[in-house]
Amino acid sequence: MITLTIDGQEIQVTEGRTILEAAREHRFPIPTLCYHEALAPFAACRMCVVELENRRGGQLVPACAYPCEEGLIVRTNSEKVRRSRRMTIELLMASAAHVPLIRAMAEELGVTTPRFTMEPDDCILCGLCVRACEEIVGVGAISVINRGIEKKVSPPFRIASNACIECGTCVLVCPTGAITLADITGGTQTVHPWESEFEAVDCRVCGHHYLAPELAEHTALLAEAEAGP
Numbered sequence: 011m012i013t014l015t016i017d018g019q020e021i022q023v024t025e026g027r028t029i030l031e032a033a034r035e036h037r038f039p040i041p042t043l044c045y046h047e048a049l050a051p052f053a054a055c056r057m058c059v060v061e062l063e064n065r066r067g068g069q070l071v072p073a074c075a076y077p078c079e080e081g082l083i084v085r086t087n088s089e090k091v092r093r094s095r096r097m098t099i100e101l102l103m104a105s106a107a108h109v110p111l112i113r114a115m116a117e118e119l120g121v122t123t124p125r126f127t128m129e130p131d132d133c134i135l136c137g138l139c140v141r142a143c144e145e146i147v148g149v150g151a152i153s154v155i156n157r158g159i160e161k162k163v164s165p166p167f168r169i170a171s172n173a174c175i176e177c178g179t180c181v182l183v184c185p186t187g188a189i190t191l192a193d194i195t196g197g198t199q200t201v202h203p204w205e206s207e208f209e210a211v212d213c214r215v216c217g218h219h220y221l222a223p224e225l226a227e228h229t230a231l232l233a234e235a236e237a238g239p
């Protein structure tokens with residue numbers, strides 16, 4: 011076991027835990043945006059920064075990716091932490107001030123009017139959808155492409171866009187509602203900012219009109235199932 015101090019309280023956690031996991035286990039709230047417990051830490055959004063008390067006098071680190079160490083002294087809500095989170099949320103508000111989650115986080119941090127403005131966009135580029143597609147579904151159909159203000163989530167190549175099977179996993183992890191499920195002819199289909207390029211067909215097994223991609227390997231599996239043992 012490792013002993014560390016969070017907000018003045020000494021706690022013990024098993025080795026290998028991150029500060030975020032330890033803090034949540036002991037009910038210290040830390041806000042997150044690009045973190046999902048089913049995915050590897052990404053440390054991109056910087057909302058989960060905490061302050062470490064050390065010889066350098068207060069270092070900010072992302073709690074989602076920083077491992078617990080023996081004797082660590084952590085502050086989850088110091089002025090330095092709140093200042094950093096306020097800047098992060100202000101930058102996010104530049105394009106996503108209309109997103110309820112972002113507004114709520116800003117309110118919690120006392121930010122009302124952002125100093126920066128950009129074209130409104132539901133997507134905050136947290137990367138959760140991309141990582142879920144890669145790590146959970148194992149497809150890797152989408153990616154964050156371009157740089158700077160041109161950055162967006164999209165299939166990187168034509169071949170990858172064909173790989174999207176409209177499973178909707180990205181919908182489940184998206185924190186802002188940038189990707190949603192729409193009802194289409196009695197079934198559901200993901201509505202996302204990128205284009206998928208596959209022939210959608212009705213399900214031939216259950217008879218319902220759930221849309222599914224007609225991929226060569228699926229067709230082969232179906233034929234095998236229909237042929238029986």
Ligand code: SF4
Pocket residue numbers: 132133134135136137138139140163180183184185186187188189
């Ligand atoms: S679409 Fe949603 S999950 Fe994907 S990067 Fe944008 S905000 Fe994150």
